[in-house]
Amino acid sequence: xxxxxxxxxxxxxxxxxxxxxxxxxxxxxxxxxxxxxxxxxxxxxxxxxxxxxxxxxxxxxxxxxxxxxxxxxxxxxxxxxxxxxxxxxxxxxxxxxxxxxxxxxxxxxxxxxxxxxxxxxxxxxxxxxx
Amino acid sequence: xxxxxxxxxxxxxxxxxxxxxxxxxxxxxxxxxxxxxxxxxxxxxxxxxxxxxxxxxxxxxxxxxxxxxxxxxxxxxxxxxxxxxxxxxxxxxxxxxxxxxxxxxxxxxxxxxxxxxxxxxxxxxxxxxxxxxxxxxxxxxxxxxxxxxxxxxxxxxxxxxxxxxxxxxxxxxxxxxxxxxxxxxxxxxxxxxxxxxxxxxxxxxxxxxxxxxxxxxxxxxxxxxxxxxxxxxxxxxxxxxxxxxxxxxxxxxxxxxxxxxxxxxxxxxxxxxxxxxxxxxxxxxxxxxxxxxxxxxxxxxxxxxxxxxxxxxxxxxxxxxxxxxxxxxxxxxxxxxxxxxxxxxxxxxxxxxxxxxxxxxxxxxxxxxxxxxxxxxxxxxxxxxxxxx
Numbered sequence: 448x449x450x451x452x453x454x455x456x457x458x459x460x461x462x463x464x465x466x467x468x469x470x471x472x473x474x475x476x477x478x479x480x481x482x483x484x485x486x487x488x489x490x491x492x493x494x495x496x497x498x499x500x501x502x503x504x505x506x507x508x509x510x511x512x513x514x515x516x517x518x519x520x521x522x523x524x525x526x527x528x529x530x531x532x533x534x535x536x537x538x539x540x541x542x543x544x545x546x547x548x549x550x551x552x553x554x555x556x557x558x559x560x561x562x563x564x565x566x567x568x569x570x571x572x573x574x575x576x577x
Numbered sequence: 578x579x580x581x582x583x584x585x586x587x588x589x590x591x592x593x594x595x596x597x598x599x600x601x602x603x604x605x606x607x608x609x610x611x612x613x614x615x616x617x618x619x620x621x622x623x624x625x626x627x628x629x630x631x632x633x634x635x636x637x638x639x640x641x642x643x644x645x646x647x648x649x650x651x652x653x654x655x656x657x658x659x660x661x662x663x664x665x666x667x668x669x670x671x672x673x674x675x676x677x678x679x680x681x682x683x684x685x686x687x688x689x690x691x692x693x694x695x696x697x698x699x700x701x702x703x704x705x706x707x708x709x710x711x712x713x714x715x716x717x718x719x720x721x722x723x724x725x726x727x728x729x730x731x732x733x734x735x736x737x738x739x740x741x742x743x744x745x746x747x748x749x750x751x752x753x754x755x756x757x758x759x760x761x762x763x764x765x766x767x768x769x770x771x772x773x774x775x776x777x778x779x780x781x782x783x784x785x786x787x788x789x790x791x792x793x794x795x796x797x798x799x800x801x802x803x804x805x806x807x808x809x810x811x812x813x814x815x816x817x818x819x820x821x822x823x824x825x826x827x828x829x830x831x832x833x834x835x836x837x838x839x840x841x842x843x844x845x846x847x848x849x850x851x852x853x854x855x856x857x858x859x860x861x862x863x864x865x866x867x868x869x870x871x872x873x874x875x876x877x878x879x880x881x882x883x884x885x886x887x888x889x890x891x892x893x894x895x896x897x898x899x900x901x902x903x904x905x906x907x908x909x910x911x912x913x914x915x916x917x918x919x920x921x922x923x924x925x926x927x928x929x930x931x932x933x934x935x936x937x938x939x940x941x942x943x944x945x946x947x948x949x950x951x952x953x954x955x956x957x958x959x960x961x962x963x964x965x966x
Binding site for chain 1: 696697700701705706709710711713714715716717718720721722724725726728729732773774775776777778779823826827950951
């Protein structure tokens, strides 16, 4: 079980725009000071894929693997691991953060009504997506 | 108006390779391409005073390193890191240099090697954004990005896997006549549909085969081209956009949609006048989007269009990727972006490796490159015409 973290993304100090992927310059006002903040983690599922081929052993052992793209209510589009049953286009989702086995903070998307604890099982053996 | 590319000639379409794997470096493929370009045009090495290079595997070297490596002294040098859009961008820049008199003969070359195991590193470190926000999600590189785009396109416009299959099958038929294409065996719809999934809905035949090779062409003045006594083509119009439509949540259109009306207006022609289209085909959904965004059909009508349009060289419809495209010829790194431009010059000068489109006198080539995060950022297109001899 991996610890579930709030969704924290960079926000421009000058104009308040939420940024993703992480960057050094605000894509809206070119501000140069961005601060990581907890933001609303709701969004809409834009698309998804079931992956059957990977370049890394940690995924190869767990294939197939579900990945989703999500438009957050705060604006940015994120690519995230998906936990749960096969997603539906346009469904309401929530996005949380966990540490992956390589200690990278990664995003996990799941149904808006699902228990977010399920995201903690993603990188536990046999607990991944299907 | 800025759209005047008169007086500029593109010539000597040149292809080196293709090989599935190679122990050579990118410099070998680019250097051999330069040698073949010069020989093909009858230009002495000393006359070459401009070089535009595109390569993914040349790093840490760049076009600069190659001048010393190849013993070239140039007065015009470009490194064009725009992948699938680099050929059209290179010819646009080179054309301006020729018009301005900044250079007399420019080689535009893309080349890459493909060493066993080298692909992973290239994918992981393709960009800062993708290293952080794409690669950790399955470690599958562009397959994930384009699977997401493909599914969203299918949901939005009602495309089916068969529609993508029609593109792949037609291009395979085109490739069957091209001796340097790596994939030449006929492909039928059942085989296409039965292929193993890679990143659903993307399956095996929707993916390009990475390989080593190079593609290049020369740019010079019409005057010099005539004195060389080799066939050449002229640029009727060319344009590019980078980071077009950033507000679109999923990339269902490319930058072509922003400039294609001006492009055709500058050429004084319309989509119906094109004898072929060479569209960037890293995945068939992108080729389909180009058919729409280049005006061959309305947005979202691409699936219907390919159901009713013959895409092979000799079918009388709209020949698409007449040498087989990357989907069948192979993707030699960034040379995959030059493939379409080189093939367009081949078709318009009667120097094809495979099948000739009958009476081809004008065609369009489009480029698309650099998946920085969740989409490719560079789009470009050129309308080229066979020059009167």
